[in-house]
Amino acid sequence: MMNISEVETRTGLPAKTIRYYEDIGLVTPARRTNGYRDFSDKDAHKLAFLARARALGFSIEDCRNLLALWEDQTRASSDVREIAKHHLVEIEAKIQGLMAMRDTLSDLVHQCAGDSRPDCPILKGLEGSQ
Amino acid sequence: MMNISEVETRTGLPAKTIRYYEDIGLVTPARRTNGYRDFSDKDAHKLAFLARARALGFSIEDCRNLLALWEDQTRASSDVREIAKHHLVEIEAKIQGLMAMRDTLSDLVHQCAGDSRPDCPILKGLEGSQ
DNA sequence: ATAGGGGTTCCAGTCACAGGAAGGTCAAGA
DNA sequence: TCTTGACCTTCCTGTGACTGGAACCCCTAT
Structure with missing residues (x-):
């Protein structure tokens, strides 16, 4: 105790x-x-x-x-396994979503000069103009 | 309007x-x-x-x-880029965390027979007994 | 007049806690 | 004995980014 x-x-x-x-x-x-x-x-x-x-x-x-x-x-171990499998599917979906974000964002970041000028492909990407 | x-x-x-x-x-x-x-x-x-x-x-x-x-x-496009880069790091960290979860959980799920018997490696894993 | 499909505000709930206030308890030291 | 400090308690609020729902107003068509 x-x-x-x-x-x-x-x-x-x-x-x-x-x-x-x-x-x-x-x-x-x-x-x-x-x-x-x-x-x-x-x-x-x-x-x-x-x-x-x-x-x-x-x-x-x-x-x-x-x-x-x-x-x-x-x-029954199947009950445990079902919960775990379902969770695994959710985790996998989250990973996929995050990887898609990462890829898009990574592209934009690489396209951006990141200097003192205002021109910015990241903002253009968010704007939707391609 | x-x-x-x-x-x-x-x-x-x-x-x-x-x-x-x-x-x-x-x-x-x-x-x-x-x-x-x-x-x-x-x-x-x-x-x-x-x-x-x-x-x-x-x-x-x-x-x-x-x-x-x-x-x-x-x-300055650098200001935009900084925000995006920082966010990218966070996304990457989340992905790593989720992948670690997935790997551990996937192992456990594969070890589990998932039948009507009570013996379950998933629960044992969560228990900490290896 | 009424029915419906807009719109509005405001309040509560979500998830899994974290922060903090206000106060009770206990053991050790002066 | 008194105090100090560490520990414990409950209760209330806040987090992020909304979502659901109640109660009500507005506008158009029949």
């Missing part, structure tokens, strides 16, 4: 985030008589799980579902 | 967004006596510029600055 700062150092999550996760019902640490939160090893373990899932870009709702599956010993 | 729905079709921006852009001072369309907004060609052109800049992922604040440079005939 440990207080919030210990969980901070164990999980790398800021105390603010840990309290927020309690707020939205992802963890429910015990309380001491003085009102302080008192985290069990299991709580800390859950939060570490959440930290890793968030680091992989899963939404809070995905995390909630993954956590439930993690705790459900009778889960 | 046109009303907001015309600008919607010209720029592809939803009316809500156009009103929001007025709220935050990016455009200041005239008003008719009945209170309706009355957009000039220049307003529409500005909004089209904003739509393209936003589509390239520039923040509203970047857009504000780009718009100011666009309107400033005495600008």
